[in-house]
Amino acid sequence: MGDFYQNGIITNFHNLRVRSTEDMEHDLLAFSRQRPMSLVLPSLFSELEGPALGHIVEELSQVRYLSEIVIGLDRADQEQFAYAKDFFGRLDQHHRILWQDGPKLQEIDVLLASKGLAPREPGKGRNVWYCYGYVLASAKSEAVALHDCDIVTYQRDLLAKLLYPVANPAFSYDFCKGYYARIADNKLNGRVSRLLVTPLLRALKKILGPMEYLEYLDSFRYPLAGEFSMRTSVFNDIRIPSDWGLEIGVLSEVKRNYSSKRLCQVDIADIYDHKHQPLSEGDVSRGLSKMSHDIIKAIFRKLATNGVQFNTETFRTIKATYYRVALDFIESYYDDAMINGLYVDRDSEERAVELFARNIMEAGQHFLENPMERPFIPSWNRVMSAVPDILERLYDAVEEDNSNL
Numbered sequence: 001m002g003d004f005y006q007n008g009i010i011t012n013f014h015n016l017r018v019r020s021t022e023d024m025e026h027d028l029l030a031f032s033r034q035r036p037m038s039l040v041l042p043s044l045f046s047e048l049e050g051p052a053l054g055h056i057v058e059e060l061s062q063v064r065y066l067s068e069i070v071i072g073l074d075r076a077d078q079e080q081f082a083y084a085k086d087f088f089g090r091l092d093q094h095h096r097i098l099w100q101d102g103p104k105l106q107e108i109d110v111l112l113a114s115k116g117l118a119p120r121e122p123g124k125g126r127n128v129w130y131c132y133g134y135v136l137a138s139a140k141s142e143a144v145a146l147h148d149c150d151i152v153t154y155q156r157d158l159l160a161k162l163l164y165p166v167a168n169p170a171f172s173y174d175f176c177k178g179y180y181a182r183i184a185d186n187k188l189n190g191r192v193s194r195l196l197v198t199p200l201l202r203a204l205k206k207i208l209g210p211m212e213y214l215e216y217l218d219s220f221r222y223p224l225a226g227e228f229s230m231r232t233s234v235f236n237d238i239r240i241p242s243d244w245g246l247e248i249g250v251l252s253e254v255k256r257n258y259s260s261k262r263l264c265q266v267d268i269a270d271i272y273d274h275k276h277q278p279l280s281e282g283d284v285s286r287g288l289s290k291m292s293h294d295i296i297k298a299i300f301r302k303l304a305t306n307g308v309q310f311n312t313e314t315f316r317t318i319k320a321t322y323y324r325v326a327l328d329f330i331e332s333y334y335d336d337a338m339i340n341g342l343y344v345d346r347d348s349e350e351r352a353v354e355l356f357a358r359n360i361m362e363a364g365q366h367f368l369e370n371p372m373e374r375p376f377i378p379s380w381n382r383v384m385s386a387v388p389d390i391l392e393r394l395y396d397a398v399e400e401d402n403s404n405l
């Protein structure tokens with residue numbers, strides 16, 4: 001059994017392992033009458049052929065409290081879209097697939113691009129953004145959860161725990177982030193979260209002194225978790241990055257719009273494993289190197305909007321401080337792994353930290369040279385004011401694509 005520690009910044013929902021999934025689902029079914037719920041699944045076509053998604057669909061088809069499942073399907077041609085319809089046909093719930101590369105959704109993208117409002121980069125952020133647009137358009141839910149499609153350890157209680165805080169009408173939470181331990185094959189995973197994000201936040205706190213934003217980000221136990229839930233209206237007014245800065249960007253935006261009393265995190269799984277990307281040390285456009293670059297930039301950009309001034313010297317100091325903090329973290333992770341009978345490869349941990357330290361300098365330099373770079377997708381509120389019938393158009397396009405589901 002875990003602990004029941006509260007960090008005093010956002011509410012932490014623990015798993016004290018005294019309640020069954022069925023009992024929680026029973027409550028959720030009752031809540032759904034007052035507060036209907038949706039699930040968004042951002043997926044690459046390749047994930048339909050991967051080891052996780054088949055089982056996720058099997059688990060989901062036992063869930064009774066969802067009004068709608070919205071699948072964002074990226075990188076699929078016509079034949080693959082037809083295959084996807086069949087694949088997701090096993091879901092009992094009302095569900096829709098957004099065929100992102102299909103002609104109808106591309107037409108909408110072209111329309112938005114002509115007004116400078118379309119997401120500029122492909123990726124998960126873009127996929128999620130269109131899915132939320134569809135959730136707003138279909139107006140079937142008041143609470144919406146999102147999780148990745150590569151979770152090989154998926155159990156349906158993950159979804160129940162994730163939705164509960166925003167679905168219970170007696171609670172006042174608008175946003176909830178999931179957390180867990182990433183462990184597989186007797187190893188600690190979660191390299192970017194453990195070895196970049198937390199040590200970088202601690203280094204920034206050392207250098208910049210107390211800052212509410214840094215305390216807030218640091219209060220999340222797994223800031224990069226791809227699993228979160230929110231009241232549907234939250235999405236109207238947030239701007240998300242289209243790149244790997246998505247998770248940090250969402251946390252920053254909900255902080256900007258809501259009191260921290262309305263934000264929370266929840267323990268959603270005992271263990272969690274997913275598809276692992278290579279470190280890609282030699283290539284900043286791929287793998288964890290690209291991911292770390294995007295995340296570092298997202299944090300620096302947000303600090304700049306909080307009044308922090310950066311120059312090359314600041315980035316050098318951040319890099320050096322980060323490096324020292326991260327090495328101490330490696331020690332702690334190593335010992336924590338040992339006491340749990342797990343394994344940590346110190347050499348690859350140190351190589352990851354060296355790469356992230358280099359990327360702090362590079363991302364910092366990039367930030368200085370491109371101060372106006374904005375990977376943000378506009379909020380749906382802005383898009384709806386520029387193209388008043390956009391939600392109807394999106395809804396109709398998706399309905400037509402899914403007409404024979």
Ligand SMILES: O=C(O)[C@H](O)COP(=O)(O)O
Nearest residue numbers: 189190191192193224276
């Ligand atoms: O969450 C993370 O830190 C990144 O997604 C990398 O995760 P991994 O080390 O488990 O592949």
